[in-house]
Amino acid sequence: MEHRGEIVKEAVYKSGYPITELAKRLSKSRRWVYLMFENANLSLDMILLIGKIIHYDFKDEIKEIKSYQNAINESAFDYRNDEANPEYWKNKYLKLLEEYNELLKKRVG
Incomplete structure (x- = not known):
């Protein structure tokens, strides 16, 4: 199984987006962000939100994202x-x- 927190961590670091700013945009603490990176089962909602903030598409790394977005779009x-x-x-x-x-x-x- 893929470690979602590690995938997000790598994307955030590659983007160069400051952790402090990410925490502020999420209304969380920096500590919370670092703990999130350790979460192997990070929620898809949180991943999509972070992707939106750092302008990154996680579809290639996280298989469930595409089907999850389709389900959201169809139900809305x-x-x-x-x-x-x-x-x-x-x-x-x-x-x-x-x-x-x-x-x-x-x-x-």
């Missing part, structure tokens, strides 16, 4: 373009609110 329903769904309108409202706040900041500040 895309609400972004469904006007009949309240989630669509909520997201649209939040986006407009953020844009409005940015305009206010520019005008006031």
